[in-house]
Amino acid sequence: MGNPKAFLEIHRQEAGYRPIHDRIHDFGEVEQTLSTRERKLQASRCMDCGVPFCHWACPLGNKAPEWNDALYKGEWERAYRLLNSTNPFPEFTGRICPALCEKACVLNRFNHEPTTNREDECAITEAAFREGYIQPQIPVRNGKRVAVVGAGPAGLAAANALNQMGYTVTVYEKNESAGGLLRYGIPNFKLNKTIIDRRIKLLEQEGINFRYNEAVSIDNGQLKNENVSESTANNSQLSILNCQCDAIVIASGTPVARDLLVPGRELKGVHFALELLSQQNRVLAGMEFSKEERITAKGKDVLVIGGGDTGSDCIGTAHRQGCKSVTQIEIMPKPVEGPEDPQNPWPNWPRTLKTTSSHEEGCVRRWNINTLEFLGENGQLTGVKVQEIDWQPNPEGGRPIMVEKGKPEIIKAELVLLAMGFLKPEHPKYPKNVFVCGDAANGASLVVRAMASGIETAKKVDAFLQDQ
Secondary structure, rough: OEEEEOHHHOOOOOOOOOHHHOOOOOOOEEOOOOOOHHHHHOOOOOOOOOOHHHHHHHHOOOOOHHHHHHHHHHOOHHHHHHHHHOOOOOHHHHHHHHOOHHHHOOHHHOOOOOOOOHHHHHHHHHHHHHHHOOOOOOOOOOOOOEEEEEEOOOHHHHHHHHOOOOEEEEEEEOOOOOHHHHHOOOOOOOOHHHHHHHHHHHHHHHHOEEEOOOOOEEEEOEEEEEEHHHHHHHHOOOOOOOOOOOEEOOOOOOEOOOOOOOOOOOEEEEEHHHHHHHHHHHHHHHOOOOOOOOOOOOOOOOEEEEEHHHHHHHHHHHHHHOOOOOEEOOOOOOOOOOOOOOOOOOOOEEEEOOOOOHHHHHOOOOHHHHHHEEEEEEEEEEEEEEEEEEOOOOOOOOOOEEOOOOEEEEEEEEEEOOOOOOOOOOOOOOOOOEEEEEHHOOOOOOOHHHHHHHHHHHHHHHHHHOOO
């Protein structure tokens, strides 16, 4: 612990966001950075607790006290080595992680000014790339092959871990580029896609083979190319990919979004959130869409249904596309305001009201609102009929009972974005050499949890193959 009094003398300082009037006109990252001196001062606030609750709260088990101390002392390379020992891609979590570690920080309990772990993590990693501390690490091969299905956070973490163990790894991705949710779900204003490209290039240099536009399934412990029809295969096993892998890791995420099947769902203007988000990211990458295909909020009143992070991303995207207004509704009650959650006390994650950079850009937010019907004229959405509701305790226990409270009303909207989460995938019984990880195994969750699952699954694959 470099400065034992820092937490008493130095207040928490966040880098903050670019001014609203500036950032809503582009898709550049909204978060700013502190100077090197300020960043070191923030790192010095870490108390190196005897019981590091930050380490306990992090799904990856990041050793924040160790690398914060190295950062404070200006030992940037050592800080990165400590960080990278538990986190394979800190440039991702350093930008988009909700920082479970910070909520569990003793300073959060002490004065609600936890150490700026997430920002410190990002600063350490960017310095490591800038100074050349990060170089390809090519392992000695052990002669066994593993296929990873899906190039999202879990798949990339599993592929990276297995590759460094010496396995020859091939990643199959149904989309045109790697990243999964990182690339196609998270807007550029939170995570610039050059950050992903930089890491993928490094993984390729380390020996991982990426195959894009490959939709695959499992057939008796081997991969089957779904792009090849049965007639083309002609029972000659042409549909079985030339992989002959010893093990398969399924990291295909949660591809099915939760729908809202109310009258008017078929109207033009009602879309899943990821339809908007993925298309906008592809447009920024240079892909072109016809006028009929293009989903845009320009000049429209927008309604976002769902109060989570995906809904927030839709709000920020709608502003940058030039919307007229944005309203966000949520069927559940408004979360507790303030830093503490009596129902989920420290060091657990507090379920409190979250106001994101996108919310700050302008948004009407409402809770306890149920959607009754999508309204339209000539097949085009014009509004949404909603009703205020309340939740009452269930006398039989379990989920509370929803009851009507207010009268139905109409919210004007030409674009509705459904951001209500994703359905947990169901899987058949696979052969012993097939493993499932990340959201594909556990349902939709945080990127950091997906990465942790990918690493743990890689260890299981290694233990299985060691016994073969």
